[in-house]
Amino acid sequence: MEFPGLGKRCGLLECKQLDFLPFKCSHCELVFCKDHFMPDKHMCTHGSVSVIEAGEPLKHYCCTHDDCSTSSSMEMCCKVCNKHFCLHHRHHGCSDTDQMTRDKERSKWEAPKRQFELAKAEADRQVDASLNRAKKKESLNKTALKIQLMRLKGKAAGSKGILVSDRVYFLIYPPLTFPQKSKAVFVAKQWSIGRVIDSVADICDIPNRNNQTTATKLRLFHHHDGQTLCTEMERKLDELLNEGTVMDGETLVLEYVNEKDHDSFCLKCLDQYKD
Template sequence: MAEFPHLGKNCSLNACNRLDYTPFLCPSCQRYYCGDHRFSHGCSWESECGGTTSGIPSSSSTPIRPFLCAVEDCHRREIVRIECPNCKLNFCLKHRYANEHNCKYLSENGEREHREARWAEIQKKITASQTQEPSKEVTHEVKPKKVLNEVEQRRADRIAVMKLKSKIKVCDIPIDDQIFLIVLNGDERVPIMVSKGIIAALSIMSTIPAVDSGQMCGQNGQ
């Protein structure tokens, strides 16, 4: 910065003496300080102005953050007041939380709030259990079976037989010897597959009692 030898000021604090291009002019001691020591250079300006902007001259070097943090050794300021709801003191953004500035009411209030929250949760569960309606059992209504007419019954039987055929993959009965029937089991109609030889045997067996009793006759009744 040889072109501007008079630009900036050195910090008036002997232990610092740092060159600052945006120096702060203390309104009390009328000395220039760097940004780190504008509020921590041992001056009585803070106590004189009472932590407000009254008494601060209106100039370009006037700080625009009038609210000083209450934490010891912290000189940060904010443009708005950030008050702790417990101790009612003002803090900067870094120390705004109770655990950050070691609030003396932190442990007491935190424990009380935790107990109150737990009790409120218990009361809510008790109220919900008392007002909850008993669960209703789900009952499935048995629909009455539809009565089919003759045409509809034949169609239903054919569909049942077709479904049975599609399920049969391997069978000991040759295809030419297979016969599908509808068997009545009470009110239920069940499709089955049997051999034609079994049907013939059953037919012969059903004629034996008739022969023994002399009930069979020819076309002329002889």
């Protein structure tokens, strides 16, 4: 049974093949079979058609290493011998140097690393030594402070109305203008710093004119570094104890200062405050 209306014949005169699935050229819009629908196959005469000629075949570079047949489309030449080698044989020994030269180069590159390691080890050693000295000194200071506190409790003077549980003990050095020995005193931890100074001055029999505006003021200082105990006279002694600013049994210095002077917050020549 024939189907004369089904399919199209190829537009190429030399072919004229009946094709049930013909292709239409997008340029000349003629119908062609599957073998001649490309423009270069039927010599398409459309003006905008440009036939692309086949390019040069891709080059393949074979590895020059013995017993290697690997090829690649990219040439990778050795900088020394200028021969192509595959990735597997790129380190083929052409640029190798003798063992002595390699050892010298390795030693040259590793020298900064060794210097850094030595410097780091020395820095760590110094830090550890400093920490150990600080810990040892802190331990000795705490032990000495405990011993001094025990001694102060046996001879300290103060108000008898202060409960034993509320007492805080200090060893007080008087001002340099008063040639007296240090004296053990106790005060109440609930007192303000201003009241503590007044009580210490009274116990040590030191003239106190803190209530006079133009007079030099009495202030308490740490004996170990000369720093003022506190510049705020209304602060409670208990607050300073909790902060660790002052310790029970510590040695303090009572001294006159001019608050207008910038050096009034730190004492100098601490070695003069001694018995």
